[in-house]
Amino acid sequence: MKNLVMLIVGVGIGFVAAHQINKTPEGRRFFEEVDSRVGEFTGAVVDGYRTREAELRAAVAEAEETIADLKRAQS
Template structure:
């Protein structure tokens, strides 16, 4: 039960920090850069998965 409470507090704290960062130009710039890196990573994972799937299916 304590672990769930700590997880909830952490999620709320993170949401507050992100909201505050979005209100400043520098914070918005940092969040946009982080978003771009995350999108780049997820695109690479998707491409790798698709490539391996085609490989296994013999396409």
């Protein structure tokens, strides 16, 4: 329980500090840069996910075709 309270207090202090830092021009630039980098990272993760998903869908489609061909050959 004590750890949870400490976590909540730490998060609150972090928000207050970030708000105060964001009020300065340097702080605003810092947070804009962080936001930009997070956006780039998120975009890269999404692109990677979509690429892998397409690869897996193609593999499943190929496997389904192979299974269908084998069933036709057995008939």
